[in-house]
Amino acid sequence: MIEVISEARCIDCAICVDVCPTNVFDADSRGRPSIARQSDCQTCFLCEAHCPTDALFVAPLSGPAPEDSPLRDEEALAREGRFGEYRGWIGWGHGRSPGSRADRNQVFTLRLRALPPPEPVVPEQEGPRP
Amino acid sequence: MTDAPLEIETDVLVAEGGPAGTWAALRAADAGADVVLVDKGWCGASGATAAAGTGVWYVEPDPDTREAAMASREALGGYLADRGWMARVLDETYAGMNEFAERGRYPFPVDDEGRQIRRGVQGPEYMRRMRMLVRRAGVRILDHSPLLELLTDADGAVVGAVGQRRQAGGDYRVRAGAVVLATGGCAFASGALGTHVDTGDGTLAAAEVGAHLSGMEFSNAYAIAPAHSSVTKTAYYSYASFYRADGTVLEGAGSTRGRSVIARTLLSEPVLARLDHAGPAEREAMRRGQPNFFLAFDRAGIDPFTDRFPITLLAEGTVRGTGGIALASTACDTDVPGLYAAGDTATREYICGGFTGGGSHNAAWALSSGSWAGCAAARYARTATDRHRVATGAGGAGLRPTGTGRLAAREVIREVQGQVLPYDLNYLRHGDRLWPALEKLHGLWREARDGLVDDDPWRAREAAAMTATARWMYTAALARDESRGMHKREDRPGLDPAWHQRLDVGGLDEPWTRTAALEVAA
Numbered sequence: 001m002i003e004v005i006s007e008a009r010c011i012d013c014a015i016c017v018d019v020c021p022t023n024v025f026d027a028d029s030r031g032r033p034s035i036a037r038q039s040d041c042q043t044c045f046l047c048e049a050h051c052p053t054d055a056l057f058v059a060p061l062s063g064p065a066p067e068d069s070p071l072r073d074e075e076a077l078a079r080e081g082r083f084g085e086y087r088g089w090i091g092w093g094h095g096r097s098p099g100s101r102a103d104r105n106q107v108f109t110l111r112l113r114a115l116p117p118p119e120p121v122v123p124e125q126e127g128p129r130p
Numbered sequence: 131m132t133d134a135p136l137e138i139e140t141d142v143l144v145a146e147g148g149p150a151g152t153w154a155a156l157r158a159a160d161a162g163a164d165v166v167l168v169d170k171g172w173c174g175a176s177g178a179t180a181a182a183g184t185g186v187w188y189v190e191p192d193p194d195t196r197e198a199a200m201a202s203r204e205a206l207g208g209y210l211a212d213r214g215w216m217a218r219v220l221d222e223t224y225a226g227m228n229e230f231a232e233r234g235r236y237p238f239p240v241d242d243e244g245r246q247i248r249r250g251v252q253g254p255e256y257m258r259r260m261r262m263l264v265r266r267a268g269v270r271i272l273d274h275s276p277l278l279e280l281l282t283d284a285d286g287a288v289v290g291a292v293g294q295r296r297q298a299g300g301d302y303r304v305r306a307g308a309v310v311l312a313t314g315g316c317a318f319a320s321g322a323l324g325t326h327v328d329t330g331d332g333t334l335a336a337a338e339v340g341a342h343l344s345g346m347e348f349s350n351a352y353a354i355a356p357a358h359s360s361v362t363k364t365a366y367y368s369y370a371s372f373y374r375a376d377g378t379v380l381e382g383a384g385s386t387r388g389r390s391v392i393a394r395t396l397l398s399e400p401v402l403a404r405l406d407h408a409g410p411a412e413r414e415a416m417r418r419g420q421p422n423f424f425l426a427f428d429r430a431g432i433d434p435f436t437d438r439f440p441i442t443l444l445a446e447g448t449v450r451g452t453g454g455i456a457l458a459s460t461a462c463d464t465d466v467p468g469l470y471a472a473g474d475t476a477t478r479e480y481i482c483g484g485f486t487g488g489g490s491h492n493a494a495w496a497l498s499s500g501s502w503a504g505c506a507a508a509r510y511a512r513t514a515t516d517r518h519r520v521a522t523g524a525g526g527a528g529l530r531p532t533g534t535g536r537l538a539a540r541e542v543i544r545e546v547q548g549q550v551l552p553y554d555l556n557y558l559r560h561g562d563r564l565w566p567a568l569e570k571l572h573g574l575w576r577e578a579r580d581g582l583v584d585d586d587p588w589r590a591r592e593a594a595a596m597t598a599t600a601r602w603m604y605t606a607a608l609a610r611d612e613s614r615g616m617h618k619r620e621d622r623p624g625l626d627p628a629w630h631q632r633l634d635v636g637g638l639d640e641p642w643t644r645t646a647a648l649e650v651a652a
Contacts, residue, residue, distance in 0.1 A: 021171025089421030104415035
């Protein structure tokens with residue numbers, strides 16, 4: 001779930017308020033976002049992806065992080081390079097190139113086709129309809 | 131809501147802006163229609179695709195390659211798919227992805243010879259560019275605007291919709307020549323990646339105006355995820371070994387063949403996984419393929435290649451199941467004049483049969499059915515000249531109480547989840563367990579009809595839609611008195627050749643089923 005909005009990095013653009021598909025954030029009159037409905041967060045990481053200043057951190061947990069968790073500690077997260085980490089991978093932001101160019105998903109699609117499929121219930125002899 | 135509703139008139143209204151909805155909006159606008167797209171969240175971030183990476187059923191138009199592609203899942207799907215539909219989807223997807231490469235300038239990877247590989251897309255990049263294309267085509271987008279109900283005229287034709295503006299406040303009321311529902315499948319808020327908005331809202335709205343569904347027995351898809359996380363990417367677990375808590379190997383467990391072993395074990399004890407069959411090249415490719423897969427591990431201090439970590443199975447309902455609104459033809463029209471359905475909202479049996487459409491098939495289906503629905507809706511809207519006929523809201527449960535409700539929407543959702551998420555009810559199916567579950571769901575439906583005591587209207591509609599979807603699922607699962615495709619009944623383990631047909635389901639207060647011939651005009 002979304003855990004941290006970095007006060008220092010946030011520029012009050014409120015893009016996160018717009019893009020969150022489950023409407024987790026509210027903005028005040030200046031545009032400064034706050035986490036208003038954390039329980040609606042679906043941990044999709046898309047607010048992080050769209051934040052132009054790498055100011056957001058989504059913890060990997062489906063539920064809220066405990067009070068004293070390092071996943072809520074901005075300084076510790078910054079030291080580990082967590083802010084902007086996802087944007088780096090997908091290549092969004094100034095000076096980055098699209099991560100999709102390096103996509104290798106097709107490797108796994110081909111592998112799946114080559115693997116034994118799940119047990120079909122239908123015997124082959126039933127066959128396709130004419 | 132006391133604010134006056136936002137009133138809009140348009141040719142085509144598209145509900146939801148995932149892949150199917152954006153393709154529908156784009157094609158309708160290309161055809162010269164005025165288009166409004168409403169999204170429950172934010173078009174570009176909503177739905178199962180935006181958060182994930184997905185293969186696309188993009189197959190070169192070589193006859194042998196196409197033949198192999200069509201044949202590959204026919205047995206798994208219980209021979210309920212249709213070659214005519216498959217061929218058309220392959221054509222449309224091939225053309226659509228090629229167009230997207232040019233018009234959307236999607237940064238596809240390239241092969242050794244410098245050719246773009248168009249067999250997959252990354253969700254965030256794909257949907258960001260689809261939003262851009264839709265806006266450039268002049269489509270008006272209302273974000274954070276969940277659909278509440280459809281509007282019909284005196285003849286029963288769909289003439290628009292009403293919804294809620296969560297951020298702007300108040301309602302909207304769109305009068306439209308035609309409506310395309312692209313509201314996704316229903317994953318029952320299970321926590322599976324990106325599916326919180328997929329609660330069956332459009333399916334309920336369609337049933338309320340008389341549309342029927344098909345394939346709802348094929349609704350029990352479950353995906354592997356780390357137990358702490360939302361991130362589903364079952365394909366990567368083809369590199370996994372599965373373990374019990376004491377470190378011994380869980381025999382027979384697997385990501386494809388053997389997922390039911392995992393489900394059965396999870397009923398009584400934890401299951402752990404480790405991606406120990408992935409070499410250095412695969413590890414790097416996985417990171418590049420879906421970076422957010424690793425956020426779930428890196429940020430939890432887990433190395434999935436060397437550490438054993440607890441896993442869970444998250445329900446994906448009809449998102450990666452195949453059931454949905456039945457279509458009359460490849461125009462994606464429904465039983466109801468003016469109403470079209472696309473993407474996961476519609477049944478994908480035509481190309482998947484009873485097997486999952488997860489990944490490349492669903493992506494191809496979203497593009498194809500969205501495109502067809504958008505074109506057909508634009509065409510139909512031209513014939514619907516009178517936009518000022520009296521229109522009536524068709525919404526029932528969650529909107530118009532018939533009595534004095536006692537349950538809260540969130541409570542109904544929790545109760546529905548209690549009947550559809552457990553593996554021993556929905557995944558490992560048995561008539562003796564399905565009947566009581568369905569009875570409980572009927573009770574919840576009566577409560578929801580009676581009235582829900584709190585919450586925003588959109589939340590109440592989510593609760594009603596999940597309840598309705600769950601009832602159609604289990605009604606169909608009990609009617610199909612055999613095992614076929616992903617629908618496997620422990621009490622009916624074999625295939626019954628007499629059931630080599632599709633199963634329609636519909637109805638609100640009294641769900642019904644009927645068998646249906648396999649042929650639908652392609």
